[in-house]
Amino acid sequence: MKKYQFAEKSISLQADMNKKLYIETYGCQMNVGDSEVIFSILAKEGYGRTEDISEADVILANTCSVRDNAEQRIWGRLEQFHKQKENRPQVVVGIVGCMAERLKDKLLETGKVDLVAGPDSYRTLPVLLRDVAPDKPQINVMLSHEETYADIIPVRTDRNGVSAFISIMRGCNNVCSYCVVPYTRGAERSRDPQTIVREAADVFSKGYREVTLLGQNVDSYLWKSEDGSVTVDFPELLERVAAISPLLRVRFATNHPKDISDRLIDVMASHGNICRHIHLPVQSGSNRLLEKMRRRYTREWYLERVAAIRKAMPDCGITTDVIAGFCSETEEDHQDTLKIFSEVGFDYAYMFYYSERPGTLAARHYPDDVSLEVKTRRLNEIIALQNRLSLESNKRDVGKRFTVLVEGPSKKNPEELCGRTGSNKMCVFPDKVHKAGEYAEVEVVSCTSATLICKLAE
Secondary structure: OOOOOOOOEEEOOOOOOOEEEEEEEOOOHHHHHHHHHHHHHHHOOOEEEOOOHHHOOEEEEEEOOOOHHHHHHHHHHHHHHHHHHHHOOOOEEEEEEHHHHHOHHHHHHOOOOOEEEOOOOHHHHHHHHHHOEOOEOEEEOOOOOOOOOOOOOOOOOOOOOOEEEEEOEEOOOOOOOOOOHHHHHOOOEEOOHHHHHHHHHHHHHOOOOEEEEEOOOHHHOEEEOOOOOOEEEHHHHHHHHHOOOOOOEEEEEOOOOOOOOHHHHHHHHOOOOEOOEEEOOOEOOOHHHHHHOOOOOOHHHHHHHHHHHHHHOOOOEEEEEEEEOOOOOOHHHHHHHHHHHHHHOOOEEEEEEOOOOOOOHHHHHOOOOOOHHHHHHHHHHHHHHHHHHHHHHHHOOOOOEEEEEEEEEOOOOOOEEEEEOOOOOEEEEEOOOOOOOOEEEEEEEEEOOOEEEEEEOO
């Protein structure tokens, strides 16, 4: 979750309903979870899900604004949505999510959008849809200090019935200088832990064997009862979810280096069903740039946290995010980033060059003064290094045995199954015995930089 794992995903299934709803989801796992909330809300209004955009009565794009590239893809898709409306004028086209929050007026000015709804306004979608009329688009982008959708049971849209995302909090208070999330998702607020545990227990009872707890910064999760008598932090929440069953794997994303605690590390180390994988975004290896990014930690602090994780859990997978070419980045800063990658030896990384986001602190105060050519070169150098590190990490696993949760057939070879280790490494292996949702013992026989090639353990 990995945080900000970008992939376009059409979330939809057929249902025998009078009205059809089609949603395309862009961005991170948080948006996937939000689409599941939207399906749940509109199901009560008689909307069934469809994979066929040509039969949809309502077409929604659940959007992301973290990078400019994500928004440009939506503009392209909007043209395709409009063609549907030209053929069927009754179709409602809507943009929801972070881009709706950030570009509300610009979206409406196109004349191609009937509905714009921000991340905190999904409860009002039934009313907005009822009120849509020609030349009367509807909009609600009010941000909330309370909304968590805690009482809504999401309509699960995954295809394998094995892994479920559960949002534990919304918004963010960190205001990193490059990041648009605090402006599109609002202030941080945590969800009642009882509703989180109830949701996790519910999906487990329905056959799911893995949940991923989601938040912009799970380490700052903190819920207090109204009378102040009960306080639950993230390590406590994690223990409660893990206690549902030893057969339920528990993952989470994303951690913040400044907040990840020794207590959380101890809780992970003491529960066999809490997956040993931490996504710890570093963003830069330069202390000067970390300060400019408002990350509130140093490279020394980051390395100390990695050392603490590996001391308690030597087998813990560590992945990261990084930004190449942030404002004023020098070649020395870039070398610092390469060095910290080498020192940590990340298993995997999400790597991007800096994309200025309007309205952020960086856009207001720092010139985007690193050329695209230099950004691209530096990013490619980071990618080349990480590919080598990923391969080295996977080679160290050759000959080892792992318990994997089977997700289903491999995408490349339907005769093989695929599943992930606790450290979040993908395994593929020939198997005619196990099914999705079952655990299998495998032995690694070879690898690529992205995959462990395995056989069933004898």
